[in-house]
Amino acid sequence: MTARILSIGTALPDTRVEQSTLRDLFAAQPGFDRKSQRLVGAAFDAAAIDTRHVVLPQLAGRAADGLGVRDGDTLLMPPTGARNDEYRRTAPALFAEASRAALAGSGYEADAVTHVVTVSCTGMFAPGPDYHLVRDLGLSPTVERYHLGFIGCAAAIPALRLAARIVGADPAAVVLVACAELCSLHWQTSSHPDQIVAASVFADGAGAAVVASGDSSHDGLDLDDFATHVTDEGEKDMAWTVGDSGFEMTLTPEVPRIIGREISAIAADVVGELDRVDAWAVHPGGRSILDRVENALGLDATALAPSRDVLRRHGNMSSATLLFILRDLLADAARVEGDRIAALAFGPGLTVEAAKITVRRAAG
Template sequence: MPTKLLSLGTAVPAARLDQSRARDFFAAQPEVNRLTARLIGAAFDQSAIEHRYSVIGQIGSGGTLFSEDGELLQAPSTGARNAVYRREAPPLTEAAAQDALERSGFDASEVTHVVTASCTGFFAPGPDYLLVRHLGLPNTAERTHIGFMGCAAAFPALRTAKAIADSRPGAVVLVVCTELCSLHIRSSSDPEQIVASAVFGDGAGAAIVSSADPKPGRPWFEMGDFSTAITSEGEQDMDWTIGDSGFEMRLTAEVPRIIGREIAGVVESMLDGADPLREVDAWAVHPGGRSVLDRVQGGVDLPDEAMEHSRAVLRDFGNMSSATILFILRRILADPALADGARVAGLCFGPGLTVETARLTLRTGGGREPERA
């Protein structure tokens, strides 16, 4: 039996950040001069994001974490930020996992393996361990954590789950990607940090992967090939390191340009030279930002409708690092316009620059997932 991605679950924090309100908050910081204020305005206004979600609360309101008065953004230590991760990541992870389990029709007691991914915080025993404890998974469930691979980590996590299911018939693998990007925001005049503050949000995405038969009436993805490509340049243009006041993202303006130059070659290799317009019915492209989506669309010559799901997730959630692509696949699974057998191509981008790809085939199973906000 082919290995299947049986269901997708998602979860976000309660606080929704309005993009214009967040823009005004960052622009009003006392060290911001006119030039920096213009850079902030451009980054936020051109992001194609309407709102995001955050564990630190409503930016610009009193009582927000890292801003006691709602006006001045503090600069907590990395330890203080990670303490929030330790408190907030587990419940978000568990909510997404529970959603995926309920949609799959499998019980927590049937899970045999757990694969987690995150790059925005660390502790041990971590969220993978707590999933076993809190969701009632068997204490014999084998756990794997994929750490610090950045925005592209969901596909290595799904690839790992597929390898497990391929080799162990009947295995039920729970995959969860949880990212609390907002923990690492800071006030800065650095254009790269400004862009990071403008696009990143928090969320968790989960999946159930198995070679077991799907429950009747539920749509699922038949999992195909995965691949990895490293671009010819970009190691100094997208990286993620640990600083004294949070994790520090470098995301230069070269990133979209490099992706635009090289994405056609990556897609050609992924599709074995086939025409992407004829070979693919739906695209799941990680929205590193609006310009990244623009470059992918232009580089592969895709129509506007091919980018609809990716742009919608960017608009409503921002860039949630590794969790984001699972939100996009969730939308595709629920898309009534796609028929049984629809071919899906996925693209994720991570530090390096690394491009991770995946090919999936939609199986409607005689039913459709309900739309999700």
Template sequence: MTATIRAIGTAVPDTTLDQGAVRDLFAGQPDLGRLGARIVPAAFDASAVEHRHTVIEELDAARPGGLFRQESGALVSPSTGTRNDRYRDLAPALFVAAARDAVERAAIASDRVTHLVTVSCTGFTQPGPDIDVVDQLGLPAGVFRHHIGFMGCCAAFPALRIAAAFAEADPDAVVLVVCAELCTLHVRASDDPDQIVANSVFGDGAAAAVVTSGGPGLRIERFATATVPEGASEMAWNIGDEGFEMVLSTAVPKLVGVHVPAAVTALLGEGETFTDLPVWAVHPGGRAILDRAQDALALPDGAVASSRAVLRDHGNMSSATVLFVLRDAVEQGLAPGSPVAAVAFGPGLTVESARLTAVGA
């Protein structure tokens, strides 16, 4: 029987960043050069982000200073080790909150979960947050655990592929997928255009999905993967001495626009066009990426409304984001039988996608 996403849960940190306020924080840094002074306001104002969430409370200038910001307002750039210590302390709560939300929404007892797949690219620690999910949700001690790390914004798709394979192989399988990203741990004041763009769009959040064999929800029809080799150096994710370093060049939106139609054609049925699928859960990596994808697929505004809503309210939360978009689409209302396309972009340049179908109770 075909695997189905039964429910999607989400969680965000308590601290909310107003885009205008955080723009002014970065624009007011004492060491910002002329280039940065021009790019920061332009990048933040063009982002289509209104607010985001963060685990770093001091990024809210109204709060006391801390590890990342002095009382004077000057940003500090901790070492990668120090940032990862924050990840170790703060990530488990988000993993657990999103997982609990998904399990409760699915109305499936947590002791029925047979497989746990966790995803994150913004920190490393072992024992990992998967142990916290097992302990705090009361999952069976012998639950199968698997972790996908450092794959970037498209990593929810390989996680869902693994979940679907387990569910299709065993009708009694209940697979819990949890993606949690603390992207703002890696912000820092900089004149580098890539870092400025990252500062302007990334937020923190977690999302989880319960996958079973059959049942109501979003039936997983098929997946597709494509790579754009000429984009390998344009989107990358590397570990530096002062946090993880995002490469997200201005060439990425253009590459997405050129290559996304061929990359997602495999999602279409015979005789279908892109507009025959009414909902496209496109990962909003940034406003320009979303614009180019919409234009290339000739999609009406309504088809990507959930993507734009998540970008506006949460920014780019890396691997968790596409699940936020799918949850929003479900909450807006999907008629039984309605097809849904989901797409995300990651380092490589990789395009991951899936076709889903809404299934009623």
């Protein structure tokens, strides 16, 4: 039995902020010399991002309760505990909003959900997001719950793989997959190039999908196959560790170079014949990553338009981002019955996750 994504819901924090506003704020930090300021300007301007959403209104210059991250134009460095408290306060609502939207389009009521898979790498607490979804959505107290943490930007694909395995073993299962990331909580006011690059791309958002056995009465995305690949290099180039002042992201310039060098062989291995792919859902870790993938695979300039559009409007929302791209592909009337989608995402390791997906349109 093939598992199918029946619907995808998304959610964003209320605060929408221009990339130029964040650039100017970050460049104005005390202790940044002219070289650092030029690096900030170059990184933010080259990111191909127009706007991002954040759970911290102070980043947009608005007064707000909760975590204090700004004193005038000076960004503060709250301790990790305070940042995690803000995650615990704000993340459950985004998980719930995206999940309600996914359920609303799936044809299933909340009491039909049999399994919950939650994903996040930007906070932790127990009972966690999986538990809160049971309470917030009124799910059955007997729902099986799983949480995937610290897999990073690639995590939506392992979550969908787990959902597909569950449905494959139990065709009556209805699996709710929900990803939420609050990357803005972990901004580091450092002039180190890695931290500048991280600050220039990461944003907040949530996505959810309902996965179940498909039938001809409902549009959807069949989850046909999955693969994972660990590259020979990159273990130290993309990393996510817990520091005293938030989670510390390492994202070096080697990441797009490694992906550019290795993605052709990996894609041929895990996706198969590339000329049989009708659409691409590539996680936009940054503009340079998309450029490297496009060039290495010899793709048409429009092939990664869905990924570039999500990056432009929302930034890199870590694990949630891929669900935004798949949502847009599912809603695209140009995607017809039988179209083949190749999904690729990149996480710490450096790990490449891939999925083969087929578009299904309701009969008639």
